[in-house]
Amino acid sequence: MIRVLVCDDHLIVRQGIKQILADAADIAVAGEAADGPDALAQVRRGGIDVVLLDIAMPQRDGLDVLKALKAEAPRLPVLMLSTYPDRQYAVRSLKLGAAGYLNKSADSEQLIDAIRRVAQGKLFITPGVAELMAEQLVPAGSRSSAPEAPLHERLSHREYQVFRLLAAGRSVGEIAEQLVLSSNTVSTYRARILEKTGVRNDVELALYAVREGL
Template sequence: MIRVLVCDDHQIVRQGIKQILADADDIGWAGEAANGPDAIAQVRRGGIDVLLLDIAMPQRDGLDVLKQLKAEFPKLPVLMLSTYPDRQYAVRSLKLGASGYLNKSADSEQMIDAIRTVARGRLFITPSVAEQLAGAVGAGRGADDELPLHERLSHREYQVFRLLATGHSVGEIAEQLALAPNTVSTYRARILDKTGVRNDVELALYAVRHQLLT
């Protein structure tokens, strides 16, 4: 029996996944969490074979939670769930140790297949994610200039980048990410330098042009 923990801040999503898993004889419901810290606490208590982890959550986003969990439990299969297009987070999730990336628009059969696949210790990669991964690997083999500018951002820089691009102030970002405002300002300066833009307006236009925002 594959024991699955689902972490998503929307109760209706958690309940929907629970109904999907109920149809699989080899998959059991191990619990649910509405935020990252709760998910980490439940994993630490044990009895979890696979974690379904949403990316967009309050307090700490899914990628932050993934990074911590893979440091503590490197063998735990984590399947990332998201409403974002694959090009935004799939490759970043896999680089941080996720066993797979699944869009919430996937059908129930694909979700069941994904859980079974990662539970066996294998990667679950859809054709769309495979295309993104191949592109990232291909770019990595060439000169650094071939990489899209935003791909040079670290995980934390990319978090700040998206928040700046959606109109959040330095103070708001500092509060949301539990960082000092000066630290956020430092990240902002690095982001502007790496993407070659001059201000937050140009940064937002860059994000729209590269289809990095929903």
Template sequence: MAATIQVLICDDHSIVRQGIKQILADASDITLAGEAGSGPEAMALVRSGAAEGRLPDVVLLDIAMPQRDGLDVLKTLKAEFPKLPVLMLSTYPDRQYAVRSLKLGAAGYLNKSADSEQMIEAIRKVARGQLFITPSVAEQLAGAVGAGSGLKKGQGNDEAPLHERLSHREYQVFRLLAAGKSVGEIAEQLVLSPNTVSTYRARILEKTGVRNDVELALYAVRQDLLQV
């Protein structure tokens, strides 16, 4: 690792990137490696940097972005650069995406409501190759591990929410359906064919035990999955 921690920021809101850059500027051991406003732009920067032998030490990656969401970008980054630490940023409640992020290989998950000291601490920790999780995320992770162990023992998992059965892509489609998006709109946003989205929709209805999009939306509201 270089003498200073090189950080790449990926967030689609310029004002957020400016705020993060100001936080980084106050830390003498952290410098800006670059910034991206979308997932494809972030991937292009990382790939070009890798080609020149200068990967960032840490990627700060927002979850909610146009074109490709942060979890999609995370999957690609970890497939191509498995040792690159990625710290996920989000405005969503921890229970929605923290465990999913960690399962996909994120080095940590930080809510944007965190203070600047916690962000600096998180960057330093993941740059050292360690995992950064807050107490609330640790609780979510412990619950997920406990649920998984119960299944392995054949004890059932009645307390686990049904949406936890969804794959990453199914969960993406699920939230968009619950938010009132049509199959065509979802296909365009996720760059999928309408038939593929319809297939995901059928799987989602089956796994969550609901009959239609209205019931799906009601389920999402009950589980507080539409908060941003």
């Protein structure tokens, strides 16, 4: 029996996943978590074989929780779930140690298959995500015929978090409070983001995010 921890801040989503998994005789929902700290606490108690983890979690976002999980339980497979387009978070999740990445628009059979696959110690990668990974593996000298990687892919995980919040119109103070950072630290991240993306201010950063579909 594959024991699954379902981590999503929306009760209706957790209920939907539980209903889907109820049709799989070899999978059981061993727990539910509505935020990152709760997810970490349940993993520490043991009895979990696979973690289903939403990207957009309160208090600590899914990628922060993923990093913490891989630090504490490196062999525990984590399958990331997201409503965002694959280009935004799929490759980042896999680089941080996720065993797979699945969009919430996937059908129930694909979700069950993904859980079984990662429980066996394998990776679950959709064709779309595989293509994104292949783009990043193209050697620099061979990119004349390949599309250039978007500038935002140069951002670190924390820089990308700050980038998305700035592009959404959040102030430095609001971002500092949400990410539990000092305002000076957020300002430093902002300066790096502007430099790496080649824009001059927050307005241009927001336009860049729209243009890139972020």
